[in-house]
Amino acid sequence: MNGDPTLQHIARGNGLALCAAGSWTARFAPLLEEMVADAEKLTGSRPNISIDVSQVSKLDTFGAWLIERLRRSLTQGGVETPIAGLSANYSSLVDEVRRVKAAPEQDTHRRSLTGMLEQLGRSVVTYAGTVLGLVDMLGGVLAAAGRVALRPTGFRLTSTVHHLEQVCFRAVPIVALITFLIGCIISQQGIFHFRQFGADIFVVDMLGVLVLREIGVLLVAIMVAGRSGSAYTAELGSMKMREEIDALRTMGFDPIEVLVLPRMLALIIALPILAFIGDMMALWGGGLVAWLYGGIDPEAFLLRLRDAISIDHFTVGLIKAPVMAAVIGIVACVEGLKVEGSAESLGQHTTSSVVQGIFFVIVMDGVFAIFFASIGM
Amino acid sequence: MPPAPEMTDAIIRVRDISVQFGATKVLDGLDLDVKRGEILGFVGPSGAGKSVLTRTIIGLVPKVKGRIEVFGIDLDAASRAARRGVERRWGILFQQGALFSSLTVRQNIQFPVREYLNLSQRLMDEITVAKLGMVGLSPEVADRFPSELSGGMIKRVALARALALDPELVFLDEPTSGLDPIGAGDFDELVRTLQRTLGLTVFMVTHDLDSLYTACDRIAVLGNGKIIAAGSMADMLASQHPWLRAYFHGKRARAVMG
Numbered sequence: 001m002n003g004d005p006t007l008q009h010i011a012r013g014n015g016l017a018l019c020a021a022g023s024w025t026a027r028f029a030p031l032l033e034e035m036v037a038d039a040e041k042l043t044g045s046r047p048n049i050s051i052d053v054s055q056v057s058k059l060d061t062f063g064a065w066l067i068e069r070l071r072r073s074l075t076q077g078g079v080e081t082p083i084a085g086l087s088a089n090y091s092s093l094v095d096e097v098r099r100v101k102a103a104p105e106q107d108t109h110r111r112s113l114t115g116m117l118e119q120l121g122r123s124v125v126t127y128a129g130t131v132l133g134l135v136d137m138l139g140g141v142l143a144a145a146g147r148v149a150l151r152p153t154g155f156r157l158t159s160t161v162h163h164l165e166q167v168c169f170r171a172v173p174i175v176a177l178i179t180f181l182i183g184c185i186i187s188q189q190g191i192f193h194f195r196q197f198g199a200d201i202f203v204v205d206m207l208g209v210l211v212l213r214e215i216g217v218l219l220v221a222i223m224v225a226g227r228s229g230s231a232y233t234a235e236l237g238s239m240k241m242r243e244e245i246d247a248l249r250t251m252g253f254d255p256i257e258v259l260v261l262p263r264m265l266a267l268i269i270a271l272p273i274l275a276f277i278g279d280m281m282a283l284w285g286g287g288l289v290a291w292l293y294g295g296i297d298p299e300a301f302l303l304r305l306r307d308a309i310s311i312d313h314f315t316v317g318l319i320k321a322p323v324m325a326a327v328i329g330i331v332a333c334v335e336g337l338k339v340e341g342s343a344e345s346l347g348q349h350t351t352s353s354v355v356q357g358i359f360f361v362i363v364m365d366g367v368f369a370i371f372f373a374s375i376g377m
Numbered sequence: 378m379p380p381a382p383e384m385t386d387a388i389i390r391v392r393d394i395s396v397q398f399g400a401t402k403v404l405d406g407l408d409l410d411v412k413r414g415e416i417l418g419f420v421g422p423s424g425a426g427k428s429v430l431t432r433t434i435i436g437l438v439p440k441v442k443g444r445i446e447v448f449g450i451d452l453d454a455a456s457r458a459a460r461r462g463v464e465r466r467w468g469i470l471f472q473q474g475a476l477f478s479s480l481t482v483r484q485n486i487q488f489p490v491r492e493y494l495n496l497s498q499r500l501m502d503e504i505t506v507a508k509l510g511m512v513g514l515s516p517e518v519a520d521r522f523p524s525e526l527s528g529g530m531i532k533r534v535a536l537a538r539a540l541a542l543d544p545e546l547v548f549l550d551e552p553t554s555g556l557d558p559i560g561a562g563d564f565d566e567l568v569r570t571l572q573r574t575l576g577l578t579v580f581m582v583t584h585d586l587d588s589l590y591t592a593c594d595r596i597a598v599l600g601n602g603k604i605i606a607a608g609s610m611a612d613m614l615a616s617q618h619p620w621l622r623a624y625f626h627g628k629r630a631r632a633v634m635g
Contacts, residue, residue: 026543029496060543061575062500065507092574100507101516341524344479 003057004028007035015048017084018070021055024063036066040073049074054085059093068097130334130356137256137334138326141264144257159262167228168270172277174227175220179278182219183285186210191294200294204301205308207286212313216279217271218365221324224271225357229332232263233353236336237346245337255337264329271325272318279317312377320368327364328357387446388413388546388578389434394443395602396426396433403429405602407443411546416572416579418593422620425599427582428472431548434580435469436460447546465493467546468539472554474531476523482509482534483519489541508537511574513567529560533567540571549581553588561585565592586625598624 005022018039024032042049051071056063067083074081086094148155190203236259239245245255283305290296296304335353339346389411396404403426411417421427432438434445436452445452447463455463476485486505490496496504506516512533523531532552539547552568553561565588572579583589589596590610597607598621606616613625 026494029494029500033497033500061507061511061540062496062504062543065503066500069503089576092570096511096574097507100503100510342478342522 005032005035005056005063007032007039009039009042012050015050016042017050017052018042019052019055020067021057023058024056024066025058025060026062029062029066032063032066036070039070043074050082050084052084053090054087056087056090059090061093061097064090064093064097065100068094068100133334133338134330137260137330140256141260141330141333144254144261148257148261154257156258156262159258160265163263163266164269166231167224167266168273171224171227171270171274175223175274175278176281178223179216179219180281180285182215183207183211183282183287184289186215186282187286187289188293191290195294201296201300201304203286203290203294204296204304207283207290208305208309209313211282211286212279212309212317214317214365216282217275217317217320217324218361220275220278221271221321221328221361222358224267224274224325225328225332225361226354228267228270229328229357230350230354232329232332233336233339233350234346236260236333237339237349240337240339241341241346260329260333263333264326267325267329268322271328272321275318275321279314316368316372316377320365323368324361324364327360331357331360386413387411388448389580390446390449391430391434392444392446394433394445395441396429396438397441402602404433404440407599407603409597409604409607411578411580412595413578414572414576415594416568416581416592418589418596419580419582419599420584420589420596420624421599423584426602427599428550430599431550431580431582435467435548465542466544467548468542468544469548470532470535470539470550470552472550474523474535476531476535476538478523481520481522482526485523485534486538486541489538493542504541505537508540509534511540511571512537513563528555529557529564532556532564536567540575543575544577546578546580549579549583551582551584553583553585558587561587562591564588568592 003022005020005024005028008019008021010017010019022028051067051074053059053067071081071083083094187203187207190206191200194200194203236245239259245259248255248258287298287301290301291298332353335349335356339349387410389409391407391409393406393408394404395402395406407430409430419427419430429438433440434447448466450459450463452460452463476482477488480488483502483505486508487501490501490504505519509516509519514530514533514537518526518530518534523534526534532555536549536552539549549568553564556564565585568579568581569592571577581588581593593610595607595609596613598605598613598618600620605618606613606621613621616622616625
């Protein structure tokens, strides 16, 4: 059967014959490469070296290439090295690899100070481009909204309702559960620490203000960025990959009007609703813990809550919701439309959609905090 | 590897296989042999189950009953190692190329090589260039990503990847669809050349009459979940089966035959 491959050096007259034998196939490639590397050292040592392959029992591209590589290195001396004993079956394969040009050098990355500075410069430009892209998308969405307002038949109600179901209705259970648990935790921690001063009842003030002003809407916005922002990016990104967005454009549709506007609108409607549900669930959870763990009965809790919070706290929280929704939506859609051909690119942009979405939500929350403090709300 | 008792010149032996999706029977008791060293063209109406049969043979679609032997090994009874051995000996060109989009052309071609063989990077790079040359591409495309290639180039790179391990058997699923007639003609020529050079057996699903005329040694026709005819081009032309008559004597067929 096919034995292990060999390459024997046999002296013939004043020359040398390299006799290949056995199966020169991919399986034995590491061994073959070693033998060929050894034989290559003979380059120029003798006046005429020939390669004899008559004993080769099996040959594939790997073996044929290694014989070709050997022939090329031996030929570098100037004299063409002949290959003898090639069977008819394999001659076309050997001819095929003979046409192969030498492998091109792979690019190597420069790692120097200038390289680092170049990297820095490039990333600054990239960040500037990202911000510009967001502003561009905001403008595009506003323009599309304007067009739709002038021509309401162009509004895509079905699509909007579909997305509203996805981002709002289907998000209710998880949003309710998480905010309920956070309400419970805030309340428990408050009671545990306030008890040391005998100020248990103030937990109601803390819970009310914290949940209504900050935690409720912030938590919901972060969950929506992770849940729906990523979905938007992935949807638009895979449509971009399959040229569906180009198809829309060539049919005379504006992708922003058809794809982005319904999604944005759904998100802007959904987030205040979810934030309201979140607020209520957190208060309920907090109240429940206050009753069972802190011994503040529901009637006392509600009375205290009515004194502690005003309608302002509630409005401040909910005013933020649509703005955060717009930020999440714009980031998600911009990232989605930036996706290029590969699966890796889709993954990268989905990740950066969520990361940027959450980042901008928190930045917006800070800006709002300063704003409301200065107008005294 | 000991020779199996049923080892004949049939490299693929499909016996009585049925495939069902829900209530729809796609393949119903189908038999097929593919002989060593031949190029088998596999035709049939759209939706007849040509791709399903291919995917069943390579193990991507489960079958209800039947037996599939490749290289004389029963794929259902084979151990994991034996199956891997078979998979190393075949190459598959998917309809859309199925190149890994996050890897460059070079990495795509080297992927199976890296998995199965322990080669030096230099040898892998040289083999990549050789394979690209075989499918008619220049070494410059090696560092491009699949999204930067044209449709014809994607098919060629996918073929180079299918050939990366020097397989004995290659499955081509509609290799010429989406190529211009000249590109398709070149591709047929390429398949023929490679078959001669590497001694391949080729299982080619196609809709392209030109490919059937120029590249294939034998043609099998699928209809109603069975092979309704198998044989040379002359057999196909002589057949009285209505679908075969319509297919091989239709307007497009006459144009091809001239």
